[in-house]
Amino acid sequence: MPQRWVATAPGGPQVLALEKYDVPPPGPGEVTIEVRAAGVNPADIKHIGRGDPADFPMPVGYEVAGVVTALGPGTAFSIGDEVVAYRVTGGWATALTVPAADVFSKPARLSFEAAANLLLVGATASEMLDVTGVAAGDTILVHAASGAVGVSVLQQAALLGAQVVGTASERNFDVVRRYGGIPVAYGDGLEQRVRDAAPDGVAAALDCIGTDEAVDVSLAVVAERSRIVTIAAGHRAEPDGIRHIAGAKPASKAYRDRIRPHLVALAAAGQLDVPVARTYPLADALDAVEVVLGQHPGGKLALIP
Structure with missing residues (x-):
């Protein structure tokens, strides 16, 4: 059964829990992605540190790379396409359904682990x-x-x-x-x-x-x-x-959304590299969080379902 990490309440890493869940089928303009790698960023944890308790449990993870497994009406992708997605909600998962507007073809030059870490830092x-x-x-x-x-x-x-x-x-x-x-x-x-x-x-x-x-x-x-x-x-x-600047600010979000295709194109052309230091099984996300918050990992971290 699919799994994902959620924050059970506002707080730090101690509120994170791995749960089983039903991936919703894609509606109009949506796709379902089987996650091959999920990016790990300090922003993932900062995001859950605040907010209305009524909005929790809250899925965690802003960016992923994977393979399209289901399509809603009005999408330009095909089953089996390798893709990256950012900004998403709940990327620390085995699968998720997201708006196709936030999904881009994965640069062939990048591994899934690197592609899953391209867009947040790049934008x-x-x-x-x-x-x-x-x-x-x-x-x-x-x-x-x-x-x-x-x-x-x-x-x-x-x-x-x-x-x-x-x-x-x-x-x-x-x-x-x-x-x-x-x-x-x-x-x-x-x-x-x-x-x-x-x-x-x-x-x-x-x-x-x-x-x-x-x-x-x-x-x-x-x-x-x-x-x-x-x-x-x-x-x-x-x-x-x-x-x-911060991703939650409207001006920043608008710019970062707009620049995503350009960054994907740079990576596809070999002009933008994403060094990956370590990968972790999805179940070991807390170990990855400890590293990304407390050390200089020497590159990006990825969760592998």
Whole structure:
């Protein structure tokens, strides 16, 4: 019988439970997907940490890759098509039914595990570059450049013709270099290291980690505060006059929905890679959550039903 993970109440990982459930048949404009891999993101857990208790139990998981097994009227897919889907509700599952508008052909170059982790970080990275107006010839600062969003930023910035100075721990410098960035180490003296790495100045800063150090150094090296964006330090946005984006905001959701086909096309053309560090059986989702929330996994994580 199909299974899925749900949050039984608002809270952290302790509220997650694996349950059996009946997958609804697809209605008009819907498809059913047999999940081959589900992406694991901090956002999956942040989403269940708040909300009206009346809305629970709540299915967990925003993105999947799999195979179409059933079609509702008015859909362009075929049974057996390999697909990715984002943003979905309840992706940590063996199967689910979703709107076909959120489903895209899986890039053949990507494994199911990589494809299941393409769109959430890819859309976030793309929006960060968009709102800061990054263009060819810019040198930009990316905090946490070796993390999941950072790696997508590195690749997409290179396609725009921008140079990235990326903060990382020294053990992850090779990751930053692999995707065309100039690595600099976190910690005391970061501002000067950034200035040394970008002697002609820094046009924009993209904060993927949310530390005070990241925001403070960004403010010091970027002249226009409108060209500083954070996805993790929302509390600094208003007092410091910088941008804060989040998937739940209407403008962010609209942009991320719009950019999905472009990201799929980049991946299909071999221009957007998704490093996968580890996979876990679906039943071991709590182990994956512990890693994604508490460590630097060195790439994306996927659940395998």
